[in-house]
Amino acid sequence: MSVTGLYVCFSHGQESGPWGTKISAMADLARDRGCEVESLDYRGLDQPGDRVARLVEHCRPLNQRLVLVGSSMGGHVAAAASEQLEVAGLFLIAPAFYMPGYEAITPTPRASRVSVVHGWRDEVVPVANSIRWSTEHRAELHVIDGDHRLTDRVFEINRLFDWLLHDLQHED
Numbered sequence: 001m002s003v004t005g006l007y008v009c010f011s012h013g014q015e016s017g018p019w020g021t022k023i024s025a026m027a028d029l030a031r032d033r034g035c036e037v038e039s040l041d042y043r044g045l046d047q048p049g050d051r052v053a054r055l056v057e058h059c060r061p062l063n064q065r066l067v068l069v070g071s072s073m074g075g076h077v078a079a080a081a082s083e084q085l086e087v088a089g090l091f092l093i094a095p096a097f098y099m100p101g102y103e104a105i106t107p108t109p110r111a112s113r114v115s116v117v118h119g120w121r122d123e124v125v126p127v128a129n130s131i132r133w134s135t136e137h138r139a140e141l142h143v144i145d146g147d148h149r150l151t152d153r154v155f156e157i158n159r160l161f162d163w164l165l166h167d168l169q170h171e172d
Contacts, residue, residue, distance in 0.1 A: 006030075006088065006168060007064035010039035011055060011081075013072030013096075017043060022071060022093065025154045026161050033165050036064065048076055048102065055081040067168065068111075069161070072096050072125065072148065075116075080107035087111040089168050090139075091161055094118050094148050096125050097133045106133065112171075114139035115164050117157055119146030 008030040010023045018039040019027075027037045040058060042051045055077055059066055067089040070078030075095025082090055090111040095118075097106045116139050118130040127143060134141035142160055146153040 005065055006033075006035040006067050006165065007059075007062055008035045008037050008067045008069060008165075009055065009059055010037070011051065011068065011070035011074030011077045012039065012042060013074050014046070016071070017041065021151050022154055022157060023069075025158055026069060029158050029162055030067075030165060033162070033169065035067070035165065042074075042077075048073060048080065048105065051077040052080045052084075056084050059085050065168070067091065067165070069093075070095065076102070076107065079109045079114075080105070082110045083107055085110075089113040089164055090115065091164055092116045092130075092139075093150060093157065094122055094125050095130060095133070098129045099125065109137055109139070113164060113168060115142070115160060116140065117142045117144065117150070117160055119144060119148060119150050119153070121146060122148040124148040 018041045023039050030037050045051050065088040068078035069091045071093040073096045075092035116130050116134050118127045
């Protein structure tokens with residue numbers, strides 16, 4: 001299989017923007033691997049359902065293998081969108097699963113490969129939430145020493161993201 005053909009779409013968290021530190025670093029890596037890259041702007045959309053609708057609307061007409069990447073609420077959005085799209089890979093960073101008021105809408109992923117990265121010292125989304133979700137859905141889980149933002153762990157996150165992209169690009 002060719003090492004191109006993946007479309008990587010990023011979903012940022014509630015308090016950030018489409019081209020923050022983590023997304024910019026991961027987008028550079030994906031471009032270096034020959035992937036097409038986009039990061040949607042959800043600012044002004046506070047409800048996860050509205051963000052999911054925007055992501056699905058953006059990705060539905062694409063004719064490429066899709067990788068959805070999301071951080072915090074963006075992780076929830078990416079996983080929820082995977083229920084409505086054909087997705088090769090999900091890469092979720094400190095995803096906001098089982099949060100108060102949103103427990104009932106915690107998504108079930110539909111992707112051939114799901115990888116979750118979470119920080120042990122996350123003060124916003126308890127690491128136990130990612131452990132529970134990853135266990136329930138048999139997702140790859142990487143728990144690293146960091147807080148919710150994980151901005152000081154970008155190099156490590158990129159290594160894990162590169163591993164996922166490599167595997168998806170070389171599937172038989």
